[in-house]
Amino acid sequence: MKIKQRKKDEIYNDSWMYTLLLTTLVILLESLKNYTFKIANTELTYAVFLLPLIFLLANYILKKYDYKKAVSAISLSGVSLVVFVYIMSFALGERFILSSVTGDFCGYVASQFVNLTIYSFILNNTKSPIILIYLNYIFSLIIFYMFYTIIYLDMVIVDGFWSGYFITLIIQLIICIPITIFDKQIKKGREILK
Numbered sequence: 001m002k003i004k005q006r007k008k009d010e011i012y013n014d015s016w017m018y019t020l021l022l023t024t025l026v027i028l029l030e031s032l033k034n035y036t037f038k039i040a041n042t043e044l045t046y047a048v049f050l051l052p053l054i055f056l057l058a059n060y061i062l063k064k065y066d067y068k069k070a071v072s073a074i075s076l077s078g079v080s081l082v083v084f085v086y087i088m089s090f091a092l093g094e095r096f097i098l099s100s101v102t103g104d105f106c107g108y109v110a111s112q113f114v115n116l117t118i119y120s121f122i123l124n125n126t127k128s129p130i131i132l133i134y135l136n137y138i139f140s141l142i143i144f145y146m147f148y149t150i151i152y153l154d155m156v157i158v159d160g161f162w163s164g165y166f167i168t169l170i171i172q173l174i175i176c177i178p179i180t181i182f183d184k185q186i187k188k189g190r191e192i193l194k
Contacts, residue, residue, distance in 0.1 A: 015061065015064075015065045015069045015073075018057065018060065018061045018064075018065075018073065019061070019069075019072065019073040019076055019077070021057060022054065022057050022058060022061070022073050022074070022076075022077045023073075023076055023077040023080045025050060025053065025054050025057065025077075026054060026077040026078070026080065026081050026108065027080060027081065027084045028050060029047045029050045029051060029054065030047075030081055030084060030085065030101075030104060032045060032046045032047040032050060033045045033047045033104075039167055040163065040167065042163045042164045042167055043164065044164060044167060044168055044171070048168050048171050048172060049171070049175060051141065051144065051172065052137060052141065052172050052175045052176050052179050053175075053179065054108075054112075055111075055112070055115050055137055055140050055141070055179075056137075056179045056182070056183060058070055058073065058074060058112055058115060058116060059115065059116075059119050059183060060183075060186060061073050062116055062119060062120060062123075063119075063123065063183075063186050063187075063188050063189075064186070064188075064189065067116065067120055070116050071113075071116065074108075074109065074112045074113070074116070075109075077108075078105055078108055078109045078112075081101065081104060081105055081108065082101055082105055085100065085101040102151055103147070103148045103149075103151035103152040104148065106147050106148075106151055107143075107144045107145070107146075107147035107148035107151070108144065110143060110144075110147045111140045111141070111143040111144035111147065112140070114139070114140055114143045115136060115137075115139075115140035115143075118136045118139065118140075119133075119136055122136060123188065128184065130180055130181070130184050133180050133183055133184060134176060134177070134180040137176040137179065137180060138169075138172075138173060138176060141169065141172050141176075142169070145165065145168070145169075149165075
């Protein structure tokens with residue numbers, strides 16, 4: 001019995017690396033929102049490709065470690081997002097305006113908590129069917145854009161908003177298919193070293 005306990009204690013806690021990776025991806029997401037490309041005369045940001053991966057990483061942390069580690073990773077990455085925008089404003093000699101980051105922050109935090117709550121329920125109360133995991137990703141993306149849009153409503157230009165919104169969601173629906181398949185392959189919990 002003591003041998004099993006000792007092996008369990010010897011496992012290195014590497015959750016901090018995933019927290020750092022999540023924080024880095026969130027900062028990259030913020031940086032990429034200024035770079036755009038066009039599809040069907042609609043400008044989209046390159047961040048469209050990164051957002052589903054951020055949900056995957058948060059779910060990975062939840063699945064491998066626990067809900068508490070995932071919540072702390074999301075909290076740290078959310079705070080880092082605001083600090084990054086503040087530092088960049090200072091470095092560029094611009095005035096920091098909190099409202100310039102509130103949509104990103106609120107959309108990110110709210111959608112991640114919804115994502116984690118539903119994902120945790122799926123893991124603990126079902127056999128984790130792939131369709132539920134996929135729908136969780138899609139629902140989390142919709143929650144992100146809902147909060148983002150509500151907060152930035154005064155800045156939304158109605159002309160191309162809906163076409164951009166649906167093209168973004170279609171791209172992310174396609175990206176979520178391989179992410180869901182990969183997510184399904186991740187084993188729950190940490191393996192004990194032999």
